[in-house]
Amino acid sequence: MAPISKETDLLVIGGGSGGLGCARMASAKFGAKAMIVEAMRLGGTCVNVGCVPKKVTFNAAALAEAIHDSKAYGFSVQETKPFDFTTFKHKRDAYIKRLNGIYERNLANDKVEYVHGWAKLLNRNEVEITLDDGTKTTVRANKILIAVGGQPTKPSPEIPGAEYGIDSDGFFDIDVLPKKVALVGAGYIAVEFAGMFNALGTETHLFIRHKTFLRNFDPMIQEGVTSEYERLGVHVHKESSQNRIEKDPNTGKLTIHYKDSNGEGKLEDVDHLIWAIGRTPMTKNIGLEEAGVKLDEKGYIVTDEYQNTSVDNIYALGDVSGRVELTPVAIAAGRRLSERLYGGEQFKTARIDYENVPSVVFAHPEVGSIGLTEPQAVEKYGRDNLTIYKTSFTAMYYAMMEPEDKAPTKYKVICAGPEQKVVGLHIMGLGSGEMLQGFGVAVKMGATKKDLDSCIAIHPTSAEELVTLK
């Protein structure tokens, strides 16, 4: 291994989406001397225990659904063996490993110095790196970027047996398709995982604290997807809490004692309990307080709109800055920061715009959302200044299915003011994930209802319903 540089222009702590986005551009495009320090695996959460293995698993679940649906179209699919989850899991691991290698080569091609180790801030210009063999080295840097991301939030220790559960990282270690799972949480991860398990044939129990999940989304989405999950056979335990969890020492199976809207209950023979109750920034024990970097009450690093922290020459972005916790947001923030720091005059005000970030939940069906929910729009503009267009229909994909196999599609477009500017667009149904990106461009450009209407429909598609709303 080449000796580690003692000095660099830019030192990035964290080789995930945001850190990679910044370091690669700083070096490859602007010629800055950049170093990236990663403690675990290159690619960060997204590549290793997030978007990428999740989407591959979602694809497997979508195939299971397609096999089921194909019968309605007249196919005689002979399933001679059950789905081989173990082989699938090993192939998925190998794919991720391959990506880790590609990322390491990308860094070398871009001339970013890559150090595997644990980084800790010593002061505003120095970082201590503990290498894999335990030795420590100190690197001086003109600028330091903290892009350390987050980790799954731990359940309350007041729930006896909570430690028998796993989290989203553990989900990716499961190598036998479980017969029965329980998930606690009501956000992206709980809903995505529950949908995948259910589609793959696992008995799935989802414990939520309220009457619906995805409560940060428009009510149409919350209510629409919650009732669709129930229709699909997910056991949604509403207004629930967990009293205690027991583990059978012989079988390893769990029993969950809970309360829900139906009263007290006991769920036995659970293969895995998965806590998916949010994420916590990785800001402990990395020298932030000592260097004077301000954190908020939840432990996120406080940054301004240019990703500056409270200390000059120290920047933070991505999940650790607690804004919108999505990979493309972290990448874009990293690239804008790189432009601003090293791109010269033309980029001196470069920054990411956190308004109108499109986002998709890979639920069943997929959900897409950009802009304000209806309650947010009412609060901002007043009900009288809004025109809301809604549609609900059965996608033509389901034409050959029996009524009980037809999933709903629902769209809502929220327009404000006399010019009917689109301030919120919410879709659920087949293909929503791929559909939203283009509508996102339109919303970012300030599209009005008239602009949507002026675009001739593409027939027959689900998307055409968004340009023919009445």
Ligand SMILES: Cc1cc2nc3c(=O)[nH]c(=O)nc-3n(C[C@H](O)[C@H](O)[C@H](O)COP(=O)(O)OP(=O)(O)OC[C@H]3O[C@@H](n4cnc5c(N)ncnc54)[C@H](O)[C@@H]3O)c2cc1C
């Ligand atoms: C299950 C799951 C599914 C997801 N699905 C999606 C999705 O479909 N679409 C989407 O847009 N987003 C998704 N996300 C969110 C996305 O993964 C994150 O928003 C994104 O990875 C954040 O990037 P980041 O660079 O801020 O942090 P990370 O990607 O978390 O990278 C931080 C890196 O810093 C390293 N690190 C931490 N501390 C140190 C230290 N002291 N020294 C050295 N290295 C350190 C960590 O090991 C890690 O590799 C998902 C997340 C999860 C958990």
Ligand SMILES: NC(=O)C1=CN([C@@H]2O[C@H](COP(=O)(O)OP(=O)(O)OC[C@H]3O[C@@H](n4cnc5c(N)ncnc54)[C@H](OP(=O)(O)O)[C@@H]3O)[C@@H](O)[C@H]2O)C=CC1
């Ligand atoms: N497709 C994508 O783009 C994906 C993006 N992500 C990103 O990762 C982030 C983290 O995901 P996730 O972990 O799902 O977090 P989220 O913040 O999305 O959701 C967690 C939810 O769990 C519920 N909850 C919190 N504490 C408890 C508790 N003690 N018991 C039961 N329920 C609880 C809350 O909902 P309530 O108040 O209703 O109870 C809370 O909103 C997401 O916000 C997203 O930014 C993750 C996966 C996929």
Ligand SMILES: N[C@@H](CCC(=O)N[C@@H](CSSC[C@H](NC(=O)CC[C@H](N)C(=O)O)C(=O)NCC(=O)O)C(=O)NCC(=O)O)C(=O)O
């Ligand atoms: N949109 C395509 C994405 C395909 C893709 O990007 N695949 C990646 C794996 S997801 S890798 C995870 C994620 N990448 C992305 O989100 C892709 C970024 C987009 N292409 C862009 O450049 O903006 C990320 O964290 N990036 C940080 C960074 O690279 O700076 C890959 O094979 N990469 C090989 C390579 O890069 O050579 C899809 O979903 O099919």
